Amino acid sequence: MGFVTTPDGVEIFFKDWGPKDAPVVYFHHGWPLSADDWDAQMLFFLAEGFRVVAHDRRGHGRSGQVWDGHDMDHYADDVLAVVKHLDLHHVVHAGHSTGGGEVIHYVARHGDARVAKAVLISAVPPIMVQTPANPGGLPKSVFDDFQHQVATNRAQFYHDIAAGPFYGFNRDGATAQPGVILNWWRQGMMGSAKAHYDGIVAFSQTDFTEDLQRVAVPVLVMHGDDDQIVPYADSGPLSAKLLKNGTLKTYPGYPHGMPTTHAATINADLLAFIRS
Numbered sequence: 177m178g179f180v181t182t183p184d185g186v187e188i189f190f191k192d193w194g195p196k197d198a199p200v201v202y203f204h205h206g207w208p209l210s211a212d213d214w215d216a217q218m219l220f221f222l223a224e225g226f227r228v229v230a231h232d233r234r235g236h237g238r239s240g241q242v243w244d245g246h247d248m249d250h251y252a253d254d255v256l257a258v259v260k261h262l263d264l265h266h267v268v269h270a271g272h273s274t275g276g277g278e279v280i281h282y283v284a285r286h287g288d289a290r291v292a293k294a295v296l297i298s299a300v301p302p303i304m305v306q307t308p309a310n311p312g313g314l315p316k317s318v319f320d321d322f323q324h325q326v327a328t329n330r331a332q333f334y335h336d337i338a339a340g341p342f343y344g345f346n347r348d349g350a351t352a353q354p355g356v357i358l359n360w361w362r363q364g365m366m367g368s369a370k371a372h373y374d375g376i377v378a379f380s381q382t383d384f385t386e387d388l389q390r391v392a393v394p395v396l397v398m399h400g401d402d403d404q405i406v407p408y409a410d411s412g413p414l415s416a417k418l419l420k421n422g423t424l425k426t427y428p429g430y431p432h433g434m435p436t437t438h439a440a441t442i443n444a445d446l447l448a449f450i451r452s
Contacts, residue, residue, distance in 0.1 A: 180261040189238035194227035203230040206273030210237025216439040235371020246374035252282040270295035284387035301384035334364040341404035344431030388418035400430025
């Protein structure tokens with residue numbers, strides 16, 4: 177574990193576990209979480225002989241709580257700072273939710289010279305918000321309400337997201353897991369309200385269409401069709417079609433937080449894709 181300072185002076189926290197000469201899997205977390213959200217994946221891949229890396233996005237977790245730069249360009253540049261600092265090559269980048277947008281923008285913005293493959297899990301591309309070009313998106317009012325709740329009582333908001341739609345605990349027959357809910361809340365409350373407030377615009381309004389079209393490395397798109405946070409029909413299938421070398425894997429009934437609720441399945445499928 178350590179920190180790297182970005183060109184604009186932000187301290188980015190990262191985890192770096194495993195042999196330095198092992199193949200690298202780099203994990204990118206979702207909003208408003210931290211690298212800790214990948215515990216189940218990092219421990220699994222470490223045991224499989226990989227080197228695993230994950231960072232806390234600026235303003236999130238243990239990284240610097242700066243007031244600005246909460247946009248996809250800065251997010252991608254911060255990833256590059258970690259990659260260069262650790263001198264990583266032939267990396268598989270896996271991103272969940274907002275992290276999936278970060279992955280695809282990083283590869284499109286900085287090239288694939290150091291990239292082997294990419295994985296988008298329940299990810300926000302191509303674009304979440306409803307626009308004339310994206311009529312199936314969510315109305316901007318949904319995200320305006322997110323910002324309002326972050327600004328007024330994010331502690332309750334974060335609990336309600338984790339206890340409800342994020343993991344599908346609000347579905348009939350679902351059994352809520354208090355530890356999972358509290359861990360989501362813990363990660364969210366570690367971060368900066370300003371970063372989270374601005375991050376809502378970054379993950380909902382960024383149009384990744386051109387990024388997806390530019391990426392040439394193999395990309396696995398994994399998405400549950402009961403995702404209540406990033407609706408399936410306007411995300412996974414559309415991203416897979418835009419990619420030059422994309423493969424869609426759909427998970428019937430799986431929620432947004434499937435890397436946690438269905439870790440064994442997700443880990444096995446990730447491993448198969450990486451080794452293919």
